[in-house]
Amino acid sequence: MTQQRQVVIEQRIDKSACSGSPGSSLGDVLSELLEGDLDFAQDSDSAGIHNLHAFPAKYPPALPRLFVQHLTQPGEVVLDPMVGSGTTVLEAVQRGRQGIGSDIDPLALLLSQVKTNPPDPAWAFQSGLSVCNRAYHALERDRASVCREIQKRFDNRTRQFLDYWFTQETQQELMALLLQIEAEPNPAVRQFLRLCFSGIIVTKSGGVSLAMDLAHTRPHKVAEKVPRSAIEEFARRLRKNVVSIEQTGRRAGRAAILCADARSLPLRDNSVHLIVTSPPYAANAIDYMRAHKFSLVWFGYPVDALSLRRKEYVGHEVAPYGNSVSLPKPVQQVVDVVGKLDARKAKALEGYYQDMMHVMREAYRVLQPGRCAVFVVASSRLKGIDTRADLCLGEVAQAVGFHVAGMGTRRIHRDRRMMPASRHAGNGSTIEQRMHQEYVIGLIK
Ligand SMILES: C[S@@+](CC[C@H](N)C(=O)[O-])C[C@H]1O[C@@H](n2cnc3c(N)ncnc32)[C@H](O)[C@@H]1O
Structure with missing residues (x-):
């Protein structure tokens, strides 16, 4: 982003925050940010406190930082409802915002808690x-x-x-x-x-x-x-x-890490100024509990209890959360295409998008009108079909009331992250290229 564009963006956020009607201006800022470079290939912060403990599929700290800096003012509330290793919340509190993170994974909660409230x-x-x-x-x-x-x-x-x-x-x-x-x-x-x-x-x-x-x-x-x-x-x-x-630098804001399900958050309506999050990949591409139970058993979690907890993860193959909801038509069509090849995988995909309807609905409920939510997702390939999580989640977001302000893409640096291995790595196909990409979906309430 050029310096000139940067200044324009800063002026817009100042104006919108002062005028008390951030809606459209913030939408413009968000669209512009999504057109910039979101790769952060040179992000040197992947060392240090963000690396206290391995965690699968975490995003580079510079990614949430960009949105926190440009879409909120100091003192405002930034939420990550699927906080993982705590990247968003730490970036928020280091910039004087109030950070709230929730997750249901005990290791994610421990890691986020330590990162945002470290000891002497x-x-x-x-x-x-x-x-x-x-x-x-x-x-x-x-x-x-x-x-x-x-x-x-x-x-x-x-x-x-x-x-x-x-x-x-x-x-x-x-x-x-x-x-x-x-x-x-x-x-x-x-x-x-x-x-x-x-x-x-x-x-x-x-x-x-x-x-x-x-x-x-x-x-x-x-x-x-x-x-x-x-x-x-x-x-x-x-x-x-x-x-x-x-x-690690000073934390000027306060952090709260909650053990809570992203589909049912213990937060008031309209109480959050920005959401930046990355949900699990569609249909359980990463099984967090499979690795985490190796240490969690030592902390007193019986293996059977951990297996039960696993069923509560978004996109778990067995049990969609709560009442099933009907999916937007284009999403249902993707599910149906997969269903022709593999009924079980289609069921899992359907469950994932139903879960994501609940997640998006909660995100919409807690966000202040006119404010932004950023969802970072990668596409999953099922039975050789690229399920286009970017387009489907855009549809899901609109179905619950969000306006899609824009969609950016970023390259995934597989060697720097704990990711599931691709059996087709290196075949150079378009689908394979998309598997090495993430989508950054920008939403406005
Ligand atoms: C892709 S990771 C997030 C990584 C994070 N952005 C980071 O930088 O570390 C997805 C997270 O969603 C969490 N998750 C899965 N199901 C959830 C649910 N129902 N409620 C809250 N969090 C959930 C997982 O435990 C995992 O920590």
Whole structure:
């Protein structure tokens, strides 16, 4: 974007905020932003606090930042109803806005909470080192009581899961760490240490578990993998994460992270000034729980409870949320085309768009009139058909009352993100190109 266009945009937002009728001006600003470069290929902020923990399909911080800066004023409320790793909320609070994030994934909630309300780094570091020392001593002095704790804590199914995916030695080190983390009295430090703990398990390579490829496919066990010491890995991760929070700028606004379903938000009508979010891909292309349960079981979530939670994710293949709603005609047509090839996949796609009708309806309800919502989505390919999530979600948005101000595209940098692998990568087709693209849908209430 040229400097001249930038100035025009800034003048427009100033004018609209002062005049109290932001509607049309903000729409123009949004359309113009969507025509600019949304790739952020040079975004250097992907390191640091935004990388405290791996998370699939997060967007570059510069993306929400662009919309926060140009579409809101300091003090206004920015919402991400599917907050994931907390990118939007952190960018909002660093710019003096009030950030609200909601999610139903316990790991997303932990990560967003720590990112937006981090502990004092010096205190966190000392505390983490002490956790490592005490964990070593506990294993040296009384390994048997650590083993008893493992026997006591988990139900049978969860124990089987742990025995399958973690060596006995790793289980003992993890439990020794966990017992010491739980003894930390400061809640912010304790959450931070839990995140460091999770970060040594949920990684692309499966961390200290026996799993490989937690990001790309179904995790598979590599029995000959020799996991590193969990305590040493924890100490390494602690150092890295402490540096990350030390380097992060001041948070001038306040953040609230809520455990809430995007289809039913505990927020008042017309209470939000901007929404920037990225929903899961159509028909469950990324199974968040598959990877996250490797650390969540350690925090006391039984595997069966996590399987139940999984059904609440938008686009889960089994249960659409609440009453089914009829889809806009063009969306139903896409579902029908898929249905001719695969009835089960069509049902899943239909469920996804029904879920997204509920998400969009809630977004519309909580947003102030005249304000903007930005949805970042990628298309999914089912049975070789590009389901054109961009066009379908545009239709869904209009059906609940939004006006589509514009649609931008951006390239996905697969090597920088935990994404599902494409079986057709590199075939150069138009569909394949679209799979490497995301759409940025700009909406106005
Ligand atoms: C693509 S990720 C968001 C990534 C985020 N933009 C970031 O930068 O980290 C989608 C998120 O939607 C969340 N989600 C799925 N179903 C949900 C629901 N019913 N309510 C709220 N969040 C949900 C998932 O847990 C996941 O964290």
